[in-house]
Amino acid sequence: MIKIVDVYKSFGKLEVLKGINFSVAPREVVCVIGPSGSGKSTLLRCINQLEKVDRGHIYIDGEEVTNPKVDINAIRQQVGMVFQLFNLFPHKTTLENITMAPVKIKGVDKEQAVEQAMELLRKVGLVDKAHVYPNKLSGGQKQRVAIARALAMQPKVMLFDEPTSALDPEMVGEVLTVMKDLATEGMTMVVVTHEMGFAREVGDRVVFMDEGMIVEEGTPSQIFDNPQNPRTQSFLSKVLSF
């Protein structure tokens, strides 16, 4: 579903991605872990071209997104993204946040879009918040709306950029539950996360990144129970020590 070939990316003199190769199969859930500044978020943002790569190729469903001639907007419609800071549209209600893209971009009939949005809100447990503005929602509720908003475009892939890092601890669970349900339904997902419990339980595969490179990847039990690389071991010993 996603194929990343030899991707390099620098911000000025800082090289953040140094030759990344990996792919994601349909219905697979890949969790990307690693220390801050390791390039995980940048990699995710390269997949839907919020960042342009310097070198290398990225394919989604066989189409090369790094080709400058590609219709990137059409591809992005099939790739949902969830941000650390939610980025809900504050001037629109919850319902309007979800229906805006289907109605305005895809040309979905308004009534049908509303019906679908209500269905998604039911799924994330926020039907009663349909007509409130985002500033009345808690962090966890905002993130669940953001997930519903991305799902409304009926994407083939969902990208999650540290979706629970900005949440109060008691709200992390409600967001992870929604993500877990999504994984169970067979959504292809790439999740950049610090939630090791989630990566272990929900991930089909775990990718450990450090200093712009993929250091190690494998099944959750391989990575968490039997890491081979000393850098993986050192990272895990720090984050799992509690």
Added chain:
Amino acid sequence: MPLSENLTFIVGILDAITSSAGYRVTANNFGYFLGGAGYTLFITATSVAMGMVLGLFAAFGRMSKNKILFGLSTAYVDFFRGTPLFVQIFLLYFGILPLIYDNDPLSSAIIALGVNSGAYIAEILRAGIQAIDKGQMEAARSLGMNERQAMVLVILPQAFKVVIPPLINEFITLLKDSSLVSAITVAELMHRGDLVFANTYQATWVFGTISIIYLVMTKTISMLGDYAERRLATE
């Protein structure tokens, strides 16, 4: 003091005022002043509309990566913000506009105020657009919107809310500055005040009256701004 004496006192004062020469000048010319205020409102409204369009283009030019668009819009803002409006009115009315068409005072006034306010509005709009978190653009683009859709559906509506107070400021400034076009004989409020003053020498009555008319107009604009802010509140 008993009530009747109070009334006599007040009536006495009112009588002294209404029998003064200045009062009669104001009363006789009040309709004439209001007609001038109509011109003032018309000039302000049309030049604000022109300034908004010019300002929007110039704001995008100032944010453009295209060097020519950036250079042109920056030069435009620099010139009209960096030279006196009074000078610009004369430059356009006597100098540049006669080269382009057979210009009259009213249209020249509207053009001068319009291009001047466009420069200020450009910077107000640019600040408003750039004040919106860049995550908003990213979220819009990640849903598959093109840049124009993201701007129109997501960024501009939020920026509009941010710029209401400074825009209202600009509209008020423009309404007051429209008095400068009295110098090129547009029959707006200040010009009419000037004419009446020249005939009567009742400076306090005449300019006091037109001050109050200006105040009523500017206060109305600021109340419209407050209303717009309330309407767009998401609380």
